[in-house]
Amino acid sequence: MTSPRILFFGLFVLLPWSLQGATTDSNRQFLERHWQRPIAPQGEVPASFSALEAALDPDSCGTCHTDQLADWQDSRHAHAMDPGVLGQLLDMEAEDRENHQECLRCHAPLAEQADGLVAQMTGQDESGLHRHGMVCAACHVRGHQHHGPPRRDGSTPQAGEALPHDGFRTSPAFEDARFCASCHQFPPDGYALNGKLLENTHEEWKSSRYAREGQTCQSCHMPDRRHLWRGIHNPEMVGQGVTITSSAAAAKGRARASLTLRNSATGHYFPTYVTPKIYLEILQEDAEGKPLAGTLKREIIGREVTLDITRELSDTRLAPDAQRTLHYDRPLSHSAVALVARVRVEPDYFYVRVYRSLLTRGLPDKGIDHIRRALHEARRSGFDLYRQRTPVAP
Template sequence: MVSSHGQGRSAEGVDAFLERHWSKPLPPQGAPPDHFSPREASLSPQSCAECHAEQHRDWSGSLHSRTMDKGILWQARVLPSDQVKRCLDCHAPLAEQKALLAQSLGWPEAPQDPPPEYVSPDLHRQGLVCAACHVRAHQRFGPPPGPGRPAGDTPGLPHDGFVASAAFADSRFCASCHQFPEDGPALNGKLLENTLNEWRASRHAREGRQCQTCHMPDRRHEWKGIHDPGMVRQALSAGIRTEAEAAGRVRVRAEIRNTGAGHYFPTYLVPRVRLQLVAEGGAGGERHVLDEAIVSRETDIWLSEEYSDTRLAPDAAQKLEGLLPEIGSTEWRLYVQVDVAPKEHYERMFAGVLNDSEVKLDRETRTILAAALAEARNTRYVLRLGERALTHGIAN
């Protein structure tokens, strides 16, 4: 194998690299080279942190480190193993992770032998670990090195250096988990996960902004999305204007536009966002909701029926409007309130299962599910956009 300075694998096209790199299910790593130290051979993120502390710190706070949280663990305990394995292709894709989970759940097909030394006993609980993207057959892969960083074939690097590929800075790298195939699960003729295609149809793709541009700025391993208020502010822009009408009434109009996300807002069907056009004023500072709208793709909890799809495509807008109340106030604070429930679908699903007397769960599974529901509800947050003052009929 030729490393990053050569013309071997590192020079192959992105599509060819990704087809090989994300061939599912991922094969086991196999035995590490004899000269590897235990740390070099380890698949544990904690071992990676010895040299990549910043990346590990970012990953530890990201959703990628929590892809095997309670919300999927309770399902792994009740669903058929074949179905769980398909989920693990993204949630814990390493073959070694799947083997550990199979052993912990007592699946008949679980390996009988204990895991090799380079596999930590809790690897299956750590989610999308570093090795899932960066290690194949104990060879390390990554993006071309940045300024001042050593090339992959620099002598003396740990684990024999690394193979560089431009694929790590390409949106297609993320498609393995964030884009269903054309024959994948769909409702109303629309794939349940269609993020790459949404991006391809947007101006963001034409202008050269990749997934990594927004979700991995400066190569940070945080992958922030709708769970983060800052990312929502980056995605949405809001403008509010007022117009005088007859009899001294004032009409307020707001436009909330998806200017920052290179895909639908939200791209997946789990979140639910409520937009409210709010006026605060009057002698007591009363709060008045002039108009509101839901932005989401709403389905039943078992994904068998789609009720509505009001998501915002890139550069699309949701408009709200209403009249200020006739309460004699001449000073108002106008804004758009954004109520974000990042896991609203899971909230409904988890609560539905817990409350369904026909669903039989053992005590431990029920405890895990109840904790998953609480965690899902705790992800909700509220923010304001487009705030402005209105004094004596004049917007400031």
């Protein structure tokens, strides 16, 4: 079997984001320039900049942008170089920068971050900018010029305004869903299984009513311009994206129930990637609150692929506005005191499989401690999104 580590990185060799073949509006032109990979080094610092203005680390940005820093610190972007990613990178050769980019291009895309990774690999410095993942500058700074959307009132910096780091250049592209596509959408000729791109979030959104209604990625994942980027790991966010209903009753020695989950407000497939799994479950419970053996019935929502990502085994994800219902009709156990309907979310289901495989096969060497930590964290990421307990009399 192909190594999951090698395969994950290999996927991205073939997937440079391209905007060719589409209309050349101003946002698209900006994004083509802004997301050229690899991102060029910032270059010489302007003579007028202070050390703080020249810095690229998030804490420096947070000196003025305190709210944005606070949001970012709790986001998945801040953990884009988590132990699972770093642990695999550390086993590469330090001089193999091209291979590093297969991962860094989205997880830590600045040239200065690539240098930081090499410094760690060669034992010079383990505290580089790469450890911070998707930093502020990855989206907002090119050649020491700062970029962002127009101000909330639509205004832009004017000549003569005394602003830190010579102000900022504005572009409405920061509020365009295509801004996110650079890392959240494979190109049309990208890696696909069963005729479907492995990463297709932007296109899923584009074909939904949300695109037609003008609701962008940022509308949900950056509400009121907040730098939250909440998704499948956040119970509140997941709960806002779906509607769950259930019913249960027992009569004449039988337990009957149903559990329905509707993708009512997620602007793409639920879930969009192969990594999570969602379980719809109905079971019978005894007086001690323990599940009774043989009473569990389950439906799985997700895209199942082989560990080496060469075959799709099933795809039960829900398109926007689609729903799935689990029907339950079983003999009522003499020990049952309740019927339980539950929706369980495992955000890192696939990563658990990958990390376990890497450790079992002894693939990590320098990064083994990171992979062990990643497995521990992935196993703890699951949560109950919904639980309804209905008392019954046997």
